[in-house]
Amino acid sequence: MAVGTELLLGQIADTNSRWLGEHLAAAGVSSYFHQAVGDNRERIVTALRTALARGEAVIMCGGLGPTQDDITREAIAEVMHVPLVRDEAVVRRIEALFASRGRDMPANNARQADVPQGAQTIEQQRGTAPGLICPLGHKVVYAVPGVPHEMEEMFTRAILPDLRRRMAEQGEEAAIVSRVLRTWGTSESALAEVLQGRIDALDEQSPAGTGVTLAFLASGIEGIKVRLTARARSAGEAAALLDAEEREVRAVLASTLGDVVFGLDEVTMEQALAAVLLERGLTLGVAESLTGGLIASRLVAVVGASTWFRGGVVAYDSAVKHAVLGVPEGPVVREEAAVAMAQGARRVLGADVGLGITGVAGPDPQEGVAPGTVYVGLSAPGAGDLSRVLRVPGDRQRIREYSAISALDLLRRTLLRSAEETGAAATG
Amino acid sequence: MAVGTELLLGQIADTNSRWLGEHLAAAGVSSYFHQAVGDNRERIVTALRTALARGEAVIMCGGLGPTQDDITREAIAEVMHVPLVRDEAVVRRIEALFASRGRDMPANNARQADVPQGAQTIEQQRGTAPGLICPLGHKVVYAVPGVPHEMEEMFTRAILPDLRRRMAEQGEEAAIVSRVLRTWGTSESALAEVLQGRIDALDEQSPAGTGVTLAFLASGIEGIKVRLTARARSAGEAAALLDAEEREVRAVLASTLGDVVFGLDEVTMEQALAAVLLERGLTLGVAESLTGGLIASRLVAVVGASTWFRGGVVAYDSAVKHAVLGVPEGPVVREEAAVAMAQGARRVLGADVGLGITGVAGPDPQEGVAPGTVYVGLSAPGAGDLSRVLRVPGDRQRIREYSAISALDLLRRTLLRSAEETGAAATG
Structure with a gap:
C-alpha cells in the first residue's frame, strides 16, 4: 500500500510496489493486491482496513515524514484502536542524526518518534523516520518510508525476516x-x-x-x-x-x-571488470566523450577502486581530445580517434590499460555520423590496440548508458580472452 | 485499477496508473485510490466491488486480451449481474484488422467481442480489444487494454469526454x-x-x-x-x-x-546551472576526485552542453591530481587541493570557470579525514577562487551523489551572486 497524494496525481511513479512485488515473489511470498492512496486520513484508514481484510500482512510505504500531511502513523493507530506514544529513544536517534550534520532537530521531526502502542520500531539507518511493525491479532502491518533506498534497506533487514518467521510459525515455509x-x-x-x-x-x-x-x-x-x-x-x-x-x-x-x-545476482558490470583487473594486477584509465564521465563514475562506485582505477579524462570538447589526450587533428567521431583516446588515457593517467569512447548521442548527427553510432577503443598489454563500432538505439540518455556498459563489457571480455591466450601460449 | 499478475510480481511497472492520475488531475477529476490485482477472477471481482464502493467511476486497465487469463470482461459482468453477449460488429472489426495484416483471426480473439449486457463498447483503433463503458446505477466502470498507447488513446477519445459529461450533469467540473x-x-x-x-x-x-x-x-x-x-x-x-x-x-x-x-517542475540542477552559464557566456571544466565523473556525466546530459561544457578530469589517483591538474604535492583531501583542482581544470581544459571536488566517500577515512567530508573549490572570473566544506551523511553512493548536486548548486549560486554584484557595481 503506497501512501501519497503525489502518486494519485501521477507526479511520481510508484516504483516501490514494483520493487516489493519482485522481492516478495523471489522470497516465495504471494502478493495479491497493491493499493495507492492520498494523504487523507479517512481514506488511508479505509484502504488499510480493506487491505487487512484481503491479506495477512500489509506493507505501507510513505506518509512517515515530519510534516502535518504525513499521517500513516495516525491511520495505523486508528485501525489498531490504540494511542500514539512518543518513543524517546527514537527522538534521541533523530536528534543525533541532525547533530551529525551540525544542525538542531526541527520540532516537527519529533512526530517521527510517535509509535502506535504495541508496535515495534525498525531503526532508521538512512533517513530520519523509523519503520514500524504493528501487530493486529495474527495479522501484521509494516510501515516504511516512501523514499526507495530507505524502504529497500528496511524491507531487507527487518520486514522479510519477520515475514519468514511468521510463515515458519504457520508451517508455510518451504x-x-x-x-x-x-x-x-x-x-x-x-x-x-x-x-x-x-x-x-x-x-x-x-x-x-x-x-x-x-x-x-x-x-x-x-x-x-x-x-x-x-x-x-x-x-x-x-x-x-x-x-x-x-x-x-x-x-x-x-x-x-x-x-x-x-x-x-547483484554483481554489476564494473564489479565484474574490477575482478578481472585485480586478478591480473592491472590499472585502468579512461577517456570519454559522449558518455561524459558515466564510465568513470561507475568504476569509482566499486569499493576499493583506488587500487586499480587511476582516473579519467572527459574530453567533451574536441579541443580537449587534441590538447589533453593527443588525439591527432581531424575528425574525432572515428574508430581511430577512439584508439588514440585509449592510448592517451593510458599515457596521461599513467595506467596499464586505456579505454576510449567517442560517438554521437544525438539528437543531431556529428561529422556526418548518425546518432547511436559509438566507437570504443582499447589499449592493453597483451591485447594490443583494438576498436569496435556499436549501433545503439534509443534516446540520448539510453545511448550514453548503453554505450558505457558495452564498453566495460568489451574490456572485460578482451582481458579475459587475452589471459586465456597467454595462458594457452605459456602452457602450449 | 490495473489488472495483471505481472504487475504484482514486479515484472513490469504500472505506468498506466501514473499516466491516468496525471491526466485526470489535469482535467479536474479527483482520483482517490489506485489498485493493482492479478489475473484471478475472484480477486478482480473483490477489487472492483471495493473500488465501486469508494468512488463514482472506476477505470480498469488490462485483462482484455484474447487468452484464457484475460478475464476483466467476465469479472465486470459478474459485478453487474448480467451475462456476456458477443457483439458481432466487434467480431467483424477484429477479423478486418487481422485481414489487413494478411492473416486469419485466431478463434481465441472472438472472446474480445464479448460485452457485458447493457455496456457500450469503445471502438478499438490501435489493438484488437475494444474498450467498455459499463453503467452500474449512477456509477460507471470503464475498461481499457493495458497496452499504454491503446489505453491512452481510448482515455482521451472516449473516457474523458464521458467523465466530463457526467461531471457537468452533477455540476462538478473544475x-x-x-x-x-x-x-x-x-x-x-x-x-x-x-x-x-x-x-x-x-x-x-x-x-x-x-x-x-x-x-x-x-x-x-x-x-x-x-x-x-x-x-x-x-x-x-x-x-x-x-x-x-x-x-x-x-x-x-x-x-x-x-x-x-x-x-x-522538471528542471534539473544541471539545467539550472547551464542556464546561468549560457546567459553569462561562460564555459566550464571540472576536476573530480570522489565523485569520479558523476558531475561531468550530469552536465553532458543537458541537451546543448557542448556550447558551454569543455570536459573534465577524473583525478581518482593522487598522482593524477599532481601530474595532470598541477595540484601541489602533499595532502589532497583539503580545501586548498579543491581550489588547485578547480584552477587546474580551468587551465588544462581551457575553460572560463573551473570546479574542483575532493573528499572522502568512505567507508574508511583518508589522510585522517572522516568519510562524508567533502571539499568543493571554484575558480571563476568575477568570483575569484573560493572553497566550501560539506559534511554529507549516508553511504558511499549517497555521499557521491549528494556531493555532486551540492557542488553544482554552489557554482550556480556563486555565479548568480557575482553577476548581481557586478550588476550592482556597474549601476552603483
Whole structure:
C-alpha cells in the first residue's frame, strides 16, 4: 500500500510496489493486491482496513515524514484502536542524526518518534523516520518510508525476516531460493529460445510444486537477468538444485550465445571488470566523450577502486581530445580517434590499460555520423590496440548508458580472452 | 485499477496508473485510490466491488486480451449481474484488422467481442480489444487494454469526454493545475516550518474545495519539492492563482532560507546551472576526485552542453591530481587541493570557470579525514577562487551523489551572486 497524494496525481511513479512485488515473489511470498492512496486520513484508514481484510500482512510505504500531511502513523493507530506514544529513544536517534550534520532537530521531526502502542520500531539507518511493525491479532502491518533506498534497506533487514518467521510459525515455509545469472549483449527472446529446452525439461521434472523454475527479467538497461528459483524442503536442498541448474544453463548459453554471463545476482558490470583487473594486477584509465564521465563514475562506485582505477579524462570538447589526450587533428567521431583516446588515457593517467569512447548521442548527427553510432577503443598489454563500432538505439540518455556498459563489457571480455591466450601460449 | 499478475510480481511497472492520475488531475477529476490485482477472477471481482464502493467511476486497465487469463470482461459482468453477449460488429472489426495484416483471426480473439449486457463498447483503433463503458446505477466502470498507447488513446477519445459529461450533469467540473518549486540545501521540515503561515492562510481562504494547496515531496536525493496545486473553474483561473501563490512562496523562502529555489517542475540542477552559464557566456571544466565523473556525466546530459561544457578530469589517483591538474604535492583531501583542482581544470581544459571536488566517500577515512567530508573549490572570473566544506551523511553512493548536486548548486549560486554584484557595481 503506497501512501501519497503525489502518486494519485501521477507526479511520481510508484516504483516501490514494483520493487516489493519482485522481492516478495523471489522470497516465495504471494502478493495479491497493491493499493495507492492520498494523504487523507479517512481514506488511508479505509484502504488499510480493506487491505487487512484481503491479506495477512500489509506493507505501507510513505506518509512517515515530519510534516502535518504525513499521517500513516495516525491511520495505523486508528485501525489498531490504540494511542500514539512518543518513543524517546527514537527522538534521541533523530536528534543525533541532525547533530551529525551540525544542525538542531526541527520540532516537527519529533512526530517521527510517535509509535502506535504495541508496535515495534525498525531503526532508521538512512533517513530520519523509523519503520514500524504493528501487530493486529495474527495479522501484521509494516510501515516504511516512501523514499526507495530507505524502504529497500528496511524491507531487507527487518520486514522479510519477520515475514519468514511468521510463515515458519504457520508451517508455510518451504525454502525458496533464487539465483540470478546476469547477461549482457543478448535479447530476452534469444535467451528464451536457447533455454526453451531447459524450461520444458524442468516442467516435466517438477510437477509437485518443488524443483527449479526459470524466468527472464528485463529490468531496465543493465542486461537481461535469468532467474533460477528453487523450491525445496530445506535451504541446502534448494541450493544444491540451483548449483546443478546453473551448470546446465551456463553450458547451454556458452555453446549457443557465447560469453554472455558476466556475473551472479547483484554483481554489476564494473564489479565484474574490477575482478578481472585485480586478478591480473592491472590499472585502468579512461577517456570519454559522449558518455561524459558515466564510465568513470561507475568504476569509482566499486569499493576499493583506488587500487586499480587511476582516473579519467572527459574530453567533451574536441579541443580537449587534441590538447589533453593527443588525439591527432581531424575528425574525432572515428574508430581511430577512439584508439588514440585509449592510448592517451593510458599515457596521461599513467595506467596499464586505456579505454576510449567517442560517438554521437544525438539528437543531431556529428561529422556526418548518425546518432547511436559509438566507437570504443582499447589499449592493453597483451591485447594490443583494438576498436569496435556499436549501433545503439534509443534516446540520448539510453545511448550514453548503453554505450558505457558495452564498453566495460568489451574490456572485460578482451582481458579475459587475452589471459586465456597467454595462458594457452605459456602452457602450449 | 490495473489488472495483471505481472504487475504484482514486479515484472513490469504500472505506468498506466501514473499516466491516468496525471491526466485526470489535469482535467479536474479527483482520483482517490489506485489498485493493482492479478489475473484471478475472484480477486478482480473483490477489487472492483471495493473500488465501486469508494468512488463514482472506476477505470480498469488490462485483462482484455484474447487468452484464457484475460478475464476483466467476465469479472465486470459478474459485478453487474448480467451475462456476456458477443457483439458481432466487434467480431467483424477484429477479423478486418487481422485481414489487413494478411492473416486469419485466431478463434481465441472472438472472446474480445464479448460485452457485458447493457455496456457500450469503445471502438478499438490501435489493438484488437475494444474498450467498455459499463453503467452500474449512477456509477460507471470503464475498461481499457493495458497496452499504454491503446489505453491512452481510448482515455482521451472516449473516457474523458464521458467523465466530463457526467461531471457537468452533477455540476462538478473544475480545473486542477499544479506547479512544483524545486529546492536544494534545506530540509522538508524547515520548509514546512517557514511555510506554515502560508498553509494556514490558504486553508482559511479556501473552505469550499477551491483555491490553492501546498505540499512537500521528498523524492529521493534531488532536493525537496514544494507543490502548489490550484483548483478553479477554469485552467486560466487556476494558473492565475498559481502565479500569485508562487510569488508569495518565493518571497517567504527568500527571506527565511535564502536562495533555495533552483527551478520549476522538471528542471534539473544541471539545467539550472547551464542556464546561468549560457546567459553569462561562460564555459566550464571540472576536476573530480570522489565523485569520479558523476558531475561531468550530469552536465553532458543537458541537451546543448557542448556550447558551454569543455570536459573534465577524473583525478581518482593522487598522482593524477599532481601530474595532470598541477595540484601541489602533499595532502589532497583539503580545501586548498579543491581550489588547485578547480584552477587546474580551468587551465588544462581551457575553460572560463573551473570546479574542483575532493573528499572522502568512505567507508574508511583518508589522510585522517572522516568519510562524508567533502571539499568543493571554484575558480571563476568575477568570483575569484573560493572553497566550501560539506559534511554529507549516508553511504558511499549517497555521499557521491549528494556531493555532486551540492557542488553544482554552489557554482550556480556563486555565479548568480557575482553577476548581481557586478550588476550592482556597474549601476552603483
